[in-house]
Amino acid sequence: MNAWIAIGATVLGCYAVKLAGLLVPAGVLERPVVRRLAALLPVALLAALTAQQTFADGHTLVLDARAAGLGAAALALVLRAPFLVVVGAAVLLTAGVRALAG
Template sequence: MNVWIAIGLTVVGCYAVKLAGLLVPAGALERPVVRKLAALVPVALLAALTAQQTFSSGHEIVLDARAAGLLAAGLALLLRAPFLVVVGIAVVVTAGVRALGG
């Protein structure tokens, strides 16, 4: 498939999704179930992207230094560390494990 055809189809698809979102009646968006789901979708997407980036390499599931960094970040979050500290801890732990050959 030509790259420009793929780009054009992506543009049309994105526009169609945006248009569909605008055409949803306001009454449907005010339902409590829809509000709860709308609040949970970003969290679920972020968790899925984090898991995919941490535990995969191509088409394989791997357990390497990234998992140690994620575990350290999770522990820092449980201890209520500020966000920049959490990121710094994850970076330092990941780099340390890689330096040790992990």
């Protein structure tokens, strides 16, 4: 029964967040600060998700092959490589480090 309570609470929470977004006055959304924050928020969330998935294993911080892959992707981005090359470099280096590690 606890799972259904959690599901119901999540549904209500999601609906409340959607409703709150619809109730924001248009004048607030036109402010330059709000526009800038709205543009930067997805980047910040993606960076946080990437860091969490790369350097966390449960409740501990780890430094493994995923970090090497992230480094390869970052280098490819700095060199302005196309997206598929960035992903390919990350995958290949991660796989290579895992293969060498055992």
